[in-house]
Amino acid sequence: MTFRRIYVLWVLTGVFLLGLLFYPVLPKVNLQSYWLLVGMTALFYAILASSWSLLAGYTGQFSFAHMAFMGLGTYAAGIMIRDWGLTPWIATIAGVLVTGVVGWLIGYLCLRLRATYLALFTIAFAEIFRLVVKAEVKITGGPNGLEMPPYQRPEAFDRLMKAILPYWDANQYVPAYYTMALLFFLSLLFMFFLVRSRFGLFFRAVREDEEAAAALGVHVVNTRVLAFVVSSMIAGLAGIVFHHFIGLVVPDEMIIGRMSLIIAMAVIGGSQNLVGAALGAIFIHFALEWLQQIPMPLPVLERLLFLESWGFSVDLQAGLLRTNAWRMVGFGILLMLTLRFAQNGLISPILDWLARKEAVEEVAKRFQAQRDMGAVDAVQPVTSPANPTDDLEAEGEKA
Amino acid sequence: MSRANGTLKLEIRKVVKNFGGLQALKGVSLTIEGSQLVGLIGPNGAGKTTLTNIISGLLRPTSGQIWFNGERIDTLRPYHIARKGIGRTFQVTRAFRRMTVLENMLAPGIVKHPYMSRRELEKKALEIMEFLTIDHLRYERAGNLSGGQQKLLELARLLMLDPQLIILDEPFAGVHPKLQRTIYDYIKRVREQGKAIILISHDMESIFTLSERLVVLNFGEIIADGPPEEVKNDPAVIEAYLGRDEEEEHDLRRAY
């Protein structure tokens, strides 16, 4: 058996899944609630980034309301629990349905038109939704946020989990982490199958050439609306589940800056690939966390920019916020550079390269060679075997 | 591939299309009944592509109607018309460039046969691709294909829809003679399967040999319609073609 790159991918996937599973007991994490929270937040962002790239990377449509949909679902669920007395489990489903309906309405409004319109409308929608949530204190709790009661778990379930994982009840964030991890895994799996299915084919065809796709019978608007609704519903679901564990949702989680961060994560990871975007989110979230551990030489920075001399008072709280802001500037610049020089992101190309069959490359290379010799159109067909996949597999083995 | 039955009927009724102040089609009426190969010729800017776009639903006519098999289709969306059995190619090729050749084929295949298994669809796609000599390129990104190969891909992709009527907008333009031969054979074979074809071309030689009926469009109006032999000698046609640009004159001389 010869070495194939796909094996590397399998090994990496295995390592990643093991890491996901045993993260709470990794040496540095060691069941501390702080690091568990960091981990589950990273997974929350990973779900958001990958569902955003389902829309952006596969259909070429951009929603700037992804965080707003996250918030919409969460607020809808929270309000239904508070006012109608729904249980958190049922409210989760209801909240996701609300996101779906609103997503469908907005999708139908904008997706008949070209991509810019969805971007324009969602950015306005997101900001205005946030302002309204902030203002309607009686309904949403306003800037102080809305309480999200925790999920009720049957005791038997807890006992079972404790039997499997001895540290299950070490900390309230352990079950929370595992729930997010499961949600992350399942949503990624779901989106993965979606893009492998016929819908994925339609998403891409519509993105490549809307008119040609329509002329071949693909329903352009429905295809896009489907992607938008699915992507928004996953955001809503992630928001609801995450905030049930956090216990509170505040409107400022939906600020455009947060949305920008999700986009930066997806683009830097690579929005053409769901896993790339998710990994981008995880890496960036941990990177931000790690950067926070390093004391930023604030005076140096401030002096560097001649700010002191401009007479701004620097109090400690604001100073901290500013150094964090500089970190975000760094990621913003990385986002722009990635867009400009590595449109497929920094992680996706590696994954794609590992996943691409050597045999396919072999074939591609051969025809490239023939083309270089100038025999472009005169290429004779190779004898075609009955099963296309087998033949490539075989060629790969030979090579 | 299923044989199209003989009931096919396309009626274009007094179609007018304005682009701002420019009238690209001035009341075109044309009926195609049964499977025929209709050649559509006319000088540059005559409105051939515009007519194609209107039939396939990408443009709405300013006035006039289009009926297909007893159903009005000019109000339908393009995807709907495609599913009704009208397929078309584009004058400038429009492959899905970042998808593989096989994926290009599968998209319309799934549309037409939602319940067919992937394997069967692939088999069907491969048969068509083999005939068009692009089967060896199936895992290549369509964008990497040469211009001529992309043309072949478009022709192949079209058949996955099992259309009854095929509109080919200049399939021979910019294609190496060897590939032209392949396309020529393709048209003949599709014709034998009983599909109707509207063939737009500036290549007089092939259009005169292939078409059973020839329609001449000039400045948005049909100026001749009939068997190729008749149309060839129609004074109005000669008038419309002569004294236009050299290339066409040259084409015409070759044709006569």
Add this chain to the structure above:
Amino acid sequence: MEWMAPNLFPVAWMSVSSTYVIRLILEGLLIGVIYALMALGLTLIFSVLNIVSFAHGEFYMIGGYVVYVLLNKFKALPGPAALILAAVVTFTIGAVFERLFLQPMARGQVDRPSEYAILVTFGLSFVLQYIMLAIMGPFPKKAPRFFSFPKLDLGFLRTTRTTLFLGEIPLPGGRIFAAVIAVLALMAILYFMYRTWTGWALQAVSQDRNAAAVVGINPLNMNTLAFALGGMLAGLAGAVLVTVFSWVPWVGVPASAKSFVIIVLGGMGSIPGSLVGGLILGVVESLGTGFWPNPATAQAYRDVFGLIMFALVLLVKPTGLFGRKL
């Protein structure tokens, strides 16, 4: 208000209400002029580069901060000088960004240019927001007013130092001043567009890039100019409003949302559309807010009316009022 609505109806409600309505409309027009100025910038960018700048609000934000910083640092600096410097700064940012990130697009060096344009301008807005957050901090700032009315009393038209009275209708001086500057800027830019050679060149490029290139206009330079000018107009809008509203690093987000509503309402790429659209949005917002039943939440709903209008336009006539085509 006898001079407007003769008291046919013998109720005080009517006269109060009509004064109120007129006041709301006037206020709407005052702010609408500034919206129009900002939207005109976006229109200019769209018609020449065929992209929408998602960083438009950040130019607005930076224009405001520049004026704030200058007026704070140099107390003696005359207001108009600060405005000009704000224009220069935003123009420069726009030009540099266009050269670095948008020009490759025009040169065909990026894949999927339309998607790239959306994301890269959004990336710019991200960077600018956080840079300003880092520099200015998160707390609201308000620039000192650098203009006060001379005391005046012409009966119907009276002024105090800060307010102008039209009959009984008080209009805040800061807004009047801002609107006047915006009108002057609008006139200047329209003069530039329609009466100067460079303006014609810009229009030529917006109508037909290739034809313009053939007659010797360099479309790439026109791109830079249009983007920088567009950013500058947003910067000016911010510069005149920083004395009216309090300023935070994300103040540009609702502002850009307003411009988006306006350009869609007016029709993408239409100059008259953005002027009319700006005034309409100003008046609609003002009336909507004025009649909102709950005054505590009225300000938050100010933008909702724009959003509803946005949705209606998309639903009914996506080409907008003066739109050419999609």
